[in-house]
Amino acid sequence: MYGIMEEDPFFNGLSHSTLQIKHHRDPQSVLSTFNSRLTGTGLASQINNQKAVTVLVIANDQLRSFNYQAENDVRQILSFHVVLDYYDETRLRSLTSRTVLPTLYQGSTLTVNNDGNGAITFRPAGASPNMDIKLLGTVEAQPHSISVLQIAGIITLSGPSSARSQQPPSAATNASPPRKVLAPAPTPSTQAKKSSAPAPVPVRTPSRQSNNKTRKASPPSPSTKTKPSNNAPSPSKTISINAPASPPPSNTTSVNSPTETPPPPESNSTTPPPVASPPTEAPVTPPSSEEGNVPPPVAASTPKPSSSTSPPPATAAAVEPPAPTKSAAPALISFCFTLHSFTMMRLSIFECIDKFEWQNRFNISNASMASENVYVEHCKGINGLDKVILREIRGYSAELYLFGSQVTSWKNDKREELLFLSNKAIFQPPKAIRGGIPICFPQFGNIDSLEKHGFARNLLWSVDPDPPPCSSHASTRAFVDLILRHSEEELKIWPHKFEFRLRVALTPAGDLLLTSRIRNTNTDGKLFTFTFAYHSCFFVTDISEVRVEGLETLDYLDNLQNRERFTEQGDTITFESEVDKIYLSTPTKIAILDHERKRTFVLRKDGLPDAVVWNPWDKKAKAMADFGDEEYKQMLCVQAACVENPITLKPGEEWKGRQEISVVPSSYCSGHIDPSRVTFTG
Numbered sequence: 001m002y003g004i005m006e007e008d009p010f011f012n013g014l015s016h017s018t019l020q021i022k023h024h025r026d027p028q029s030v031l032s033t034f035n036s037r038l039t040g041t042g043l044a045s046q047i048n049n050q051k052a053v054t055v056l057v058i059a060n061d062q063l064r065s066f067n068y069q070a071e072n073d074v075r076q077i078l079s080f081h082v083v084l085d086y087y088d089e090t091r092l093r094s095l096t097s098r099t100v101l102p103t104l105y106q107g108s109t110l111t112v113n114n115d116g117n118g119a120i121t122f123r124p125a126g127a128s129p130n131m132d133i134k135l136l137g138t139v140e141a142q143p144h145s146i147s148v149l150q151i152a153g154i155i156t157l158s159g160p161s162s163a164r165s166q167q168p169p170s171a172a173t174n175a176s177p178p179r180k181v182l183a184p185a186p187t188p189s190t191q192a193k194k195s196s197a198p199a200p201v202p203v204r205t206p207s208r209q210s211n212n213k214t215r216k217a218s219p220p221s222p223s224t225k226t227k228p229s230n231n232a233p234s235p236s237k238t239i240s241i242n243a244p245a246s247p248p249p250s251n252t253t254s255v256n257s258p259t260e261t262p263p264p265p266e267s268n269s270t271t272p273p274p275v276a277s278p279p280t281e282a283p284v285t286p287p288s289s290e291e292g293n294v295p296p297p298v299a300a301s302t303p304k305p306s307s308s309t310s311p312p313p314a315t316a317a318a319v320e321p322p323a324p325t326k327s328a329a330p331a332l333i334s335f336c337f338t339l340h341s342f343t344m345m346r347l348s349i350f351e352c353i354d355k356f357e358w359q360n361r362f363n364i365s366n367a368s369m370a371s372e373n374v375y376v377e378h379c380k381g382i383n384g385l386d387k388v389i390l391r392e393i394r395g396y397s398a399e400l401y402l403f404g405s406q407v408t409s410w411k412n413d414k415r416e417e418l419l420f421l422s423n424k425a426i427f428q429p430p431k432a433i434r435g436g437i438p439i440c441f442p443q444f445g446n447i448d449s450l451e452k453h454g455f456a457r458n459l460l461w462s463v464d465p466d467p468p469p470c471s472s473h474a475s476t477r478a479f480v481d482l483i484l485r486h487s488e489e490e491l492k493i494w495p496h497k498f499e500f501r502l503r504v505a506l507t508p509a510g511d512l513l514l515t516s517r518i519r520n521t522n523t524d525g526k527l528f529t530f531t532f533a534y535h536s537c538f539f540v541t542d543i544s545e546v547r548v549e550g551l552e553t554l555d556y557l558d559n560l561q562n563r564e565r566f567t568e569q570g571d572t573i574t575f576e577s578e579v580d581k582i583y584l585s586t587p588t589k590i591a592i593l594d595h596e597r598k599r600t601f602v603l604r605k606d607g608l609p610d611a612v613v614w615n616p617w618d619k620k621a622k623a624m625a626d627f628g629d630e631e632y633k634q635m636l637c638v639q640a641a642c643v644e645n646p647i648t649l650k651p652g653e654e655w656k657g658r659q660e661i662s663v664v665p666s667s668y669c670s671g672h673i674d675p676s677r678v679t680f681t682g
């Protein structure tokens with residue numbers, strides 16, 4: 001059965017609990033297939049990382065298609081059945097009709113429909129009602145933590161790739177009623193990884209032998225503090241799960257599939273497993289689909305930053321606009337005609353097709369797509385904090401919070417997350433968000449009496465309504481300008497007046513540009529001095545299979561050894577233990593090769609001579625409350641920085657520092673980076 005293990009002692013007293021889904025093997029269980037695939041695909045451990053979650057489980061007889069599907073496809077389907085917040089039947093019934101819920105599947109959303117008479121159904125956001133899958137009942141619920149609900153069949157993933165890989169469910173009318181079931185034990189992450197990891201590729205495997213050869217060997221750094229929970233025995237108490245309180249309905253309204261379907265061909269999908277999204281985020285409310293209801297220009301809709309530092313409670317759901325009723329092909333034709341006849345956008349037919357896919361992915365209506373404003377959307381994120389979403393037409397996107405002016409997401413055209421954001425990230429000022437790209441200013445580190453990494457990442461920034469001209473790619477439409485000025489509070493801890501302007505831009509090629517301009521606005525004639533870093537946390541598949549190029553043979557200050565100076569001796573930089581180094585006078589281009597995913601991040605920088613490389617490894621990961629114990633395996637921080645020689649500005653002077661990150665297939669790398677793809681422009 002699903003067993004919800006008692007709270008990890010470490011979290012006692014905190015507002016959230018940690019959950020473990022246990023597996024007591026019970027072949028009779030009507031949910032055993034779902035349970036075992038949840039564990040086998042490694043999703044169970046991802047679910048355990050969520051603070052509040054709802055799992056929509058499906059009886060065995062509806063999952064026969066899983067026998068024919070690739071593990072990765074099953075994983076995608078299952079992750080689409082994990083809703084990133086707690087919803088029991090009562091809460092579902094209290095929702096407005098057609099509410100959109102975020103799922104674990106790459107930020108995709110589900111629509112929950114409440115017909116007002118007690119019937120609840122689910123379908124992919126934007127799908128038509130004939131995709132509805134009915135809620136049968138509750139398997140188990142632990143308030144505010146985990147809710148396990150049985151539904152009548154598979155909720156078919158929308159979109160081209162999922163349509164290819166997913167077998168329609170068999171007739172939902174034959175669905176087994178919810179029953180008491182036994183659940184899988186947590187899978188060790190290594191096992192999960194094995195099941196989803198791509199096949200090894202014969203391309204320059206990082207040499208661990210040559211790693212970190214320095215003049216002085218770095219002794220293992222002692223952990224300063226350790227979570228009590230890590231030393232404590234594993235939680236053992238489980239809550240047994242009862243049958244649903246009410247008898248399941250005998251019929252469902254699902255018309256999703258034929259009863260018998262021939263086995264589909266083996267999928268060749270190479271889509272990587274979805275990256276866990278942080279919990280309790282209010283999903284983006286798509287613009288209205290009604291004709292003429294085009295959003296106002298961005299500048300006019302620029303929101304005022306909230307003055308309060310205590311955000312309202314998390315809003316976990318948004319109301320969905322009416323579902324499209326046209327089939328894809330006519331909609332595409334009419335969309336292209338509409339665009340052509342109104343000459344609303346300068347797009348080729350191919351861009352129209354791209355855009356149509358994009359539209360499907362984002363569930364954005366034709367009318368609102370006609371507006372250029374769709375490149376920049378101001379909305380609410382986790383805990384109601386102000387967020388800006390940048391989008392480009394092939395599906396690239398980036399998100400940033402006004403709190404800290406922190407980029408928290410950067411996705412490629414496959415909607416794969418490229419930045420690391422901890423599942424335990426706390427979106428609650430003044431604590432900086434763990435992951436993404438925090439801005440370290442006016443100091444990097446904690447050398448000064450100032451707070452570590454300065455205050456810029458802990459403050460609420462404003463959208464700059466009238467930024468001075470700032471160069472970026474000429475064709476860039478998706479950008480936002482933010483500003484932070486000294487306040488009376490900050491003057492007490494850093495007695496200087498300043499203006500910090502940050503432009504975050506997403507280029508049409510999907511590259512992410514951050515440009516900082518910091519001006520001394522002191523009126524007392526005083527200089528000021530600062531250090532700086534773009535604390536960029538990249539999402540990597542497996543840190544032990546990552547290599548960094550561009551820093552070999554350079555001098556560095558080792559943060560683990562009181563910033564003592566060493567010289568990097570190895571011919572490659574790979575990772576097998578904690579690292580916290582400030583490389584000095586680095587080249588303007590650094591490459592981070594994710595061997596397993598065969599992709600390379602290219603970081604280019606200007607005005608920032610140093611580069612910080614950080615991974616806390618296991619002990620320090622466990623010591624951080626807002627960082628998962630195992631998450632160090634999926635993160636590498638490589639930060640364009642200026643640390644060794646602080647910047648000094650006279651009153652009226654301005655400094656500019658820029659970081660541009662791109663992602664390219666690894667075939668371009670290992671010294672063969674395609675210059676046309678990664679050249680700085682603007």
Ligand SMILES: O=P(O)(O)OC[C@H]1O[C@H](O)[C@H](O)[C@@H](O)[C@@H]1O
Nearest residue numbers: 452453559580581612613614637
């Ligand atoms: O925990 P934070 O204050 O966010 O700092 C996280 C890390 O940031 C940088 O990379 C520093 O070099 C590390 O020494 C530090 O541990």
